[in-house]
Amino acid sequence: MAEFPTELRYLKSHEWVKQEGDMVVVGISDHAQDALGDVVYVELPEVAAECQAGDEIAVVESVKAASDIYAPIAGTVVEVNAMLEDSPELVNEKPYADGWFFKIRISDSAAVEGLLTAEQYQALCEAEEH
Amino acid sequence: MGKKTPLFEKHESLGAKMADFSGWDMPIHYGSQIEEHHAVRQGAGVFDVSHMTVVELHGTDGMAYLDRLLANDIGRVKNSGQAMYSAMLSETGGVLDDLIVYATGDPYLVVVNCATRGKDLAWMRQVAEGYECEVVERTEFAILAIQGPCAIEKVKSVVGEEKVALIEGLKVFQGGWCDGWFIARTGYTGEQGVEIILPEDQAVSFWDSLLEAGIRPIGLGARDTLRLEAGMNLYGNDMDESVTPLESYMANTVVLEGRDFIGADALRKQTEHDELVGLVMLGKGILRAHYPVFSNDAPVGEITSGAFSPTLGKSIALARVSATSSNMTVGIRGKMQAVECVNPPFVRNGKQVYKLRKT
Numbered sequence: 125m126a127e128f129p130t131e132l133r134y135l136k137s138h139e140w141v142k143q144e145g146d147m148v149v150v151g152i153s154d155h156a157q158d159a160l161g162d163v164v165y166v167e168l169p170e171v172a173a174e175c176q177a178g179d180e181i182a183v184v185e186s187v188k189a190a191s192d193i194y195a196p197i198a199g200t201v202v203e204v205n206a207m208l209e210d211s212p213e214l215v216n217e218k219p220y221a222d223g224w225f226f227k228i229r230i231s232d233s234a235a236v237e238g239l240l241t242a243e244q245y246q247a248l249c250e251a252e253e254h
Numbered sequence: 255m256g257k258k259t260p261l262f263e264k265h266e267s268l269g270a271k272m273a274d275f276s277g278w279d280m281p282i283h284y285g286s287q288i289e290e291h292h293a294v295r296q297g298a299g300v301f302d303v304s305h306m307t308v309v310e311l312h313g314t315d316g317m318a319y320l321d322r323l324l325a326n327d328i329g330r331v332k333n334s335g336q337a338m339y340s341a342m343l344s345e346t347g348g349v350l351d352d353l354i355v356y357a358t359g360d361p362y363l364v365v366v367n368c369a370t371r372g373k374d375l376a377w378m379r380q381v382a383e384g385y386e387c388e389v390v391e392r393t394e395f396a397i398l399a400i401q402g403p404c405a406i407e408k409v410k411s412v413v414g415e416e417k418v419a420l421i422e423g424l425k426v427f428q429g430g431w432c433d434g435w436f437i438a439r440t441g442y443t444g445e446q447g448v449e450i451i452l453p454e455d456q457a458v459s460f461w462d463s464l465l466e467a468g469i470r471p472i473g474l475g476a477r478d479t480l481r482l483e484a485g486m487n488l489y490g491n492d493m494d495e496s497v498t499p500l501e502s503y504m505a506n507t508v509v510l511e512g513r514d515f516i517g518a519d520a521l522r523k524q525t526e527h528d529e530l531v532g533l534v535m536l537g538k539g540i541l542r543a544h545y546p547v548f549s550n551d552a553p554v555g556e557i558t559s560g561a562f563s564p565t566l567g568k569s570i571a572l573a574r575v576s577a578t579s580s581n582m583t584v585g586i587r588g589k590m591q592a593v594e595c596v597n598p599p600f601v602r603n604g605k606q607v608y609k610l611r612k613t
Binding site: 161162164165167183185187188189190209213216 | 271282283286287288475479538539540542561562569587
């Protein structure tokens with residue numbers, strides 16, 4: 125069974141978001157990595173890139189397909205997970221920890237509240253499967 | 255719900271991720287496609303390919319019929335179970351399917367793709383009119399491919415003496431019957447191994463014994479990356495009715511001289527044509543089907559199959575192009591990425607073997 129940590133927020137496009145002060149950390153959910161299969165490459169955004177909510181700012185490539193990763197909230201990319209360059213399998217192994225993708229400094233910290241809760245996201249995933 | 259092979263419940267109990275494959279519920283992977291890929295390159299793996307279509311050709315005209323039906327020359331093949339890979343062409347030279355024939359005399363044994371089953375059978379029966387040859391589909395079989403450097407030893411450890419003797423007597427690309435099983439030293443991975451056609455009611459117990467012998471179950475996901483590394487075409491991706499075998503890196507399976515097979519005239523007239531070539535990604539990123547290919551910045555074609563190669567640790571592809579050069583690129587999400595143009599195969603027997611294409 126996929127895990128849905130309750131301390132995180134989610135997008136229906138399967139990213140998770142973790143708030144750390146005025147920054148958010150973004151990755152893809154356990155459910156998403158399981159559906160993708162082995163991840164073989166992650167194309168990360170440039171540090172300092174500006175993004176709007178909904179922008180395609182990264183790409184995750186699995187053995188199966190290439191999938192876009194969307195910016196959950198408007199802001200500026202401040203850090204990317206360099207470990208993914210040589211170890212993309214971290215996305216499969218630890219999707220909520222070492223497998224994170226990037227961090228964004230956000231201007232509107234309340235925006236996180238508008239994202240899906242774990243419960244809402246899990247219900248959405250279960251509906252998708254049926 | 256799709257059609258199920260005799261091993262469907264085995265796949266489910268192993269936790270396989272199942273997907274529809276031309277109307278069949280087939281295992282894509284059992285956890286990690288990449289680990290399964292390495293298992294075949296380094297040890298031994300077993301694939302359930304029971305969805306593939308087995309056909310027998312009964313009658314005294316089998317050879318004359320195959321001489322007309324196929325682009326490759328059945329007359330060159332020894333009638334001792336030797337296998338022949340060939341395209342089956344339309345009148346205009348388009349590839350209707352690729353297949354393996356085992357020259358087992360009367361009846362000949364043929365294995366065709368599952369995705370093209372209906373079309374193939376209708377065509378084969380149409381061509382058979384006027385020949386003393388009946389096209390008989392055999393649906394009561396399971397098919398297992400056991401592949402990898404340790405595959406043959408492990409298979410021998412779980413079958414009886416007669417089958418061991420048969421396997422030991424087989425050359426590469428040869429098969430034979432024993433006790434209702436057809437065992438052939440063929441495959442779709444670029445490794446040593448066997449493909450076994452056996453009665454479906456014996457499939458589960460044989461599968462169990464293979465797994466007990468340490469052979470790993472492998473899904474169709476790894477089957478695709480293994481065959482791509484081996485430089486083997488996938489029908490529907492790398493060729494179809496719209497292209498000829500000459501455009502599909504299959505010229506070495508076409509024998510034109512002195513022959514009158516269906517499509518031969520069209521091939522004789524095709525003096526200029528595109529070519530199917532191999533591409534190797536120089537940087538990071540993954541080549542995928544339908545990405546555009548450029549030579550000296552001019553568009554020359556597109557990728558037909560692309561994937562991450564677990565053996566090479568970088569992406570590889572097959573592409574149909576009108577020209578090649580030392581300056582080849584692929585457009586990935588709007589950016590040009592450098593690739594090398596090579597002659598497949600990429601990998602054989604676990605080792606990198608591709609050579610840069612001369613331009």
